[in-house]
Amino acid sequence: MTPREIRLTLGSVMLVMLLAxxxxxxxxxxxxxxxxxxxxFDQYAWVTTSYMLSSTTIVPIVGKLSDIYGRKRFYLLGLAIFLVGSALCGAAxxxxxxxxxxxxxxxxAGIVMAIAFIVIGDLFPPAQRGRLQGLFAGVFGISALxxxxxxxxxxxxxxxRWAFYVNLPLGIIALGVVARFFPRIPTPPRRGAIDILGAIALVGTTVPLLLALSWGGRQYPWSDPRVVALLVVGLAFMAALVTIERRTAEPIIPPALFRNRIIALSIAASxxxxxxMFGVILFVPLFVQAVLGGTASESGSVLLPMMLGMILASGVSGVLISRTGRYRPFAVVGMALMVVGLFALSRLGTDATLTSAGLVxxxxxxxxxxVMPTFTIAVQxxxxxxxxxxxxxSAQFFRQIGGTIGGAVLGALMAAQSTADLDARLAALRPALEATLDRADPTWAAIADSRALLDTLGRADLVLAAPVLAAARAAVGSSLSTVFFIGSxxxxxxxxxxxLVPEIPLRKERHMVGRAPESASA
Structure with a gap:
């Protein structure tokens, strides 16, 4: 490929990534x-859930199929599906x-996101991937801004409807550029049949488990038969998936990956x-509104420092990885900064300011x-x-699963702890309230159901007796402190x-089909 063709290909891939x-x-x-x-309204969450389920599940399947049949056809197919889906959503x-x-x-979206990161590995040697992975990571920060x-x-x-239609004009341009300039990358000979059973087992594992984790502790109790059934089905398919992947010649998620220490530890760290990461994105807006009493606009804007920090650091770390040929120091420093930041976040209370939250x-x-560019580079x-x-x-898949599981478990924990804490605080307040508060005061109706009271904390028109409002904010603040601490x-x-990730020098030449890198296995 000429430098111009490489620039056009990367530009179109980054444009599609930005749209997705x-x-x-x-x-x-x-x-x-x-x-x-x-x-x-009762189906509100499903608009996001259906997108999450399909985009997460398809990632490892298309990653493996692109190893067998090539990247270009799947990238074009994924982009076409994304554009058709956007048009259909706009007309729903x-x-x-x-x-x-x-x-x-x-x-x-799942297909184009998966192929985008793989293509960097195809077109550039590891020593040059740092700055590109940094740019790609920055795309996510820009989209959040x-x-x-x-x-x-x-x-x-x-x-x-234009929230969906906006994808069409730029997406069609990108489709034309990709069709014209995207390279056809040689693929190694196929060693066996396509792993259809593995794909079915993967879907059977991912969809029920993600649904159970999305519903459990939120829409339904964890003991609800629907949640329990989904967990049982998902775990049964997981056992089948492990068995199938060990026996097939072309597994969707090759077990051999996890025998390589670099890949296994990078996936675990990611x-x-x-x-x-998802603990911060999901619960910081709640902290601002329910604990600090901020507005919805303030809860959104408080995340801007995080996104700006991510954009800047991903670009700098990517360039430095390319220059030094080392990736582990950036992963270690980045993870350490996150630990310190999450711990600091867990120490913020009801007297915190938006400025202090923004600095953290x-x-x-x-x-x-x-961190974001480093683990992909290490795996590739x-x-x-x-x-x-x-x-x-596979690295992308487990990163997405980690966020989903983390958000679900942390959310269930927060809901349970905040309700129990508020009940205890209200019980302690009741004698004083009975002595000072008129029975016609709306506070009495609010404290009759502590969970409903917690649901209303973000409302701007909320009117409660000061001690009750303070107790509710303190209960949520205490539970979020626990959430952020567990995140840390x-x-x-x-x-x-x-x-513990072993560091081997980043190669300065591209992989050639049939040629393996130096072994990094245990």
Missing amino acids: ALDQTIVGTAMPRIVADLRG PDMLTLIAFRAIQGVG IGPPLGGYLTDHASW FCMSIG LALIGAGLGS NAAEPRMLGAATS VAVAVGLVAAI
């Missing part, structure tokens, strides 16, 4: 208007149809990092930006050429894994 990443942030701002238009006449079309859109305000602008000045989040963002540098797609997509422990476990 924006799609995850831009729709959130439009959701209230979508619900009002399509009248489906009701909520159920929108949910189905979001699942289609998620399949396309511009997605919510863009979604709000389009919804207010055009229609919520999994733990994702728990901390900037530190976490710098850690995230340092250690993987055999014929497993490059499977290795890269999870990242600390990842830090240990990052320290």
